Amino acid sequence: MARVTEEQVEAVRALVAAIPPGTVSTYGDIAEVAGLSSPRIVGWIMRTDSSDLPWHRVVPASGRPAPHLATRQLERLRAEGVLATDGRVPLREYRHIF
DNA sequence: TACCTGACAAGAG
DNA sequence: GCTCTTGCCAGGT
Numbered sequence: 708m709a710r711v712t713e714e715q716v717e718a719v720r721a722l723v724a725a726i727p728p729g730t731v732s733t734y735g736d737i738a739e740v741a742g743l744s745s746p747r748i749v750g751w752i753m754r755t756d757s758s759d760l761p762w763h764r765v766v767p768a769s770g771r772p773a774p775h776l777a778t779r780q781l782e783r784l785r786a787e788g789v790l791a792t793d794g795r796v797p798l799r800e801y802r803h804i805f
Numbered sequence: 806t807a808c809c810t811g812a813c814a815a816g817a818g
Numbered sequence: 819g820c821t822c823t824t825g826c827c828a829g830g831t
Contacts, residue, residue, distance in 0.1 A: 710827070710828095711827070711828080733813090733814090734812075734813050735813075735814055735815090738813085738826095743826090743827090744825090744826060745813080745814085745825070745826035745827060746813045746826085747811075747812090747813050747814085747825090747826055747827060748813095748826075748827055748828080749812080749813080750811065750812040750813060751811075751812085751827065751828055751829085753812050754811070754812060754829095755828085755829080762812070765812075766812090767812080767813060767814080768813080768814060768815085769813095769814090772812075773811090773812060773813095775812095776812060780812090
């Protein structure tokens, strides 16, 4: 049943926590590094296990977060120096490579 | 039990 | 650039 092991979840949380302030990463990158078969699992982990992780540093590959989160997320990122243009984060500039 | 939903990605048109 | 479709996983109704 649990195709996602506890270690994978911990890996995701560790990776998110390891993203330096002022930079961002994508769901796809985190899923790949953590060994997950789908980026959606990262979103699931964030939604259910959401602790004090810097979840705002994780954005879709398009750089455009979901509308209901974009406001808070972009606001937090801006406070860290990540400037979003037209509601979109320029990943080319701020993307953190693990 | 079955279907829908959700912090997504990648490819095709 | 955009939208649509498919694959992926777990939880809720």
